[in-house]
Amino acid sequence: MALAVRMRVPCRALLCAGAQLRGAALGRPEWAAGGGDGARRFASLRVLVEPGAEGRVAVMKLKNPPVNSLSLDFLTEFLISLEKLENDKAFRGVVITSDCPNVFSAGLDLREMYGRNPGHYAEYWKAVQELWLRLYLSNLVLVAAINGSCPAGGCLMALTSDVRILSDSPKSVIGLNETLLGIVAPFWFKDTLVNTIGHRASERALQLGLLFPPAEALQVGLVDHVVPEDQVQSMALSVMAHWLAIPDHARQLTKAMMRKATADRLIKQREADIQNFVSFISRDSIQKSLQIYLEKLKQKKG
Numbered sequence: 001m002a003l004a005v006r007m008r009v010p011c012r013a014l015l016c017a018g019a020q021l022r023g024a025a026l027g028r029p030e031w032a033a034g035g036g037d038g039a040r041r042f043a044s045l046r047v048l049v050e051p052g053a054e055g056r057v058a059v060m061k062l063k064n065p066p067v068n069s070l071s072l073d074f075l076t077e078f079l080i081s082l083e084k085l086e087n088d089k090a091f092r093g094v095v096i097t098s099d100c101p102n103v104f105s106a107g108l109d110l111r112e113m114y115g116r117n118p119g120h121y122a123e124y125w126k127a128v129q130e131l132w133l134r135l136y137l138s139n140l141v142l143v144a145a146i147n148g149s150c151p152a153g154g155c156l157m158a159l160t161s162d163v164r165i166l167s168d169s170p171k172s173v174i175g176l177n178e179t180l181l182g183i184v185a186p187f188w189f190k191d192t193l194v195n196t197i198g199h200r201a202s203e204r205a206l207q208l209g210l211l212f213p214p215a216e217a218l219q220v221g222l223v224d225h226v227v228p229e230d231q232v233q234s235m236a237l238s239v240m241a242h243w244l245a246i247p248d249h250a251r252q253l254t255k256a257m258m259r260k261a262t263a264d265r266l267i268k269q270r271e272a273d274i275q276n277f278v279s280f281i282s283r284d285s286i287q288k289s290l291q292i293y294l295e296k297l298k299q300k301k302g
């Protein structure tokens with residue numbers, strides 16, 4: 001039974017070791033303990049982890065300004081933080097939120113997917129897979145407190161949570177908008193969406209690259225609650241308390257039962273998925289689409 005509850009994801013240790021090496025190579029400290037909570041509060045450059053009330057819940061704040069794009073450095077730091085929390089038996093739940101105003105996460109970092117070499121694309125995609133697997137199969141209760149815009153990879157990250165709370169703001173749009181960039185959401189992005197909002201709604205949302213405003217996101221089931229911006233965190237903690245009232249072993253086994261088949265589809269073909277990504281993203285036509293999209297983002301500023 002313990003084996004079933006504690007599902008491990010292969011290659012995690014390797015990825016984390018890689019991250020530590022990368023950080024060390026950059027000559028900066030990996031972790032800084034801080035504040036009165038001593039060892040329980042820790043931070044990397046891009047992820048702040050604070051213990052919440054009663055110490056059973058941690059709040060992870062994404063801090064990769066300006067838009068919390070999921071760069072390789074960010075992903076590796078996030079995975080190390082998550083592993084620390086998973087390994088600390090005191091923690092039963094994590095609220096994931098953003099430290100950047102108006103943006104939860106802008107999704108995958110386009111600069112990691114444009115103008116690089118195949119080896120880099122492969123390393124990056126492996127880290128993206130790892131993020132999804134670790135979050136999707138986490139034994140912790142995960143609540144996404146989505147306090148801003150949440151496109152593409154940001155939406156994928158939120159979809160791995162057990163509950164999503166979205167701030168009621170015109171900036172807080174959420175969805176898998178990959179087609180707008182001329183790229184295609186991989187099957188495991190699609191599976192995660194289908195498991196959340198169903199097949200027909202996903203088909204429409206994915207083809208049109210829809211970014212749902214709060215009321216529509218709630219209606220389609222992409223998020224569970226929409227609340228005023230200043231209540232996102234308190235709502236997340238109150239929902240968390242409800243989920244923590246369930247015995248961990250029963251909840252964890254149920255979560256695994258619901259999610260394992262979806263995760264296994266990727267686990268069984270991780271290497272092929274990496275190769276598909278590398279050949280897709282390396283195509284001249286895809287690189288051109290990304291270039292145009294990046295230029296549009298820059299022009300938007302005027």
Ligand SMILES: CC/C=C\C=C\CC(=O)SCCNC(=O)CCNC(=O)[C@H](O)C(C)(C)COP(=O)(O)OP(=O)(O)OC[C@H]1O[C@@H](n2cnc3c(N)ncnc32)[C@H](O)[C@@H]1OP(=O)(O)O
Nearest residue numbers: 066067069106107108109110111149151152153184297298
């Ligand atoms: C085979 C399948 C392969 C891939 C799957 C990919 C999934 C993805 O996640 S692709 C990424 C999709 N993301 C988006 O479409 C979001 C793009 N960004 C935005 O729409 C906006 O930036 C915003 C998130 C709504 C925030 O808007 P705002 O606050 O007005 O900031 P900006 O001025 O737009 O951006 C500031 C700065 O950040 C850069 N940037 C924005 N998004 C990304 C990103 N995803 N990756 C890298 N960089 C990003 C933007 O270009 C600006 O850069 P400057 O250098 O300051 O101009």
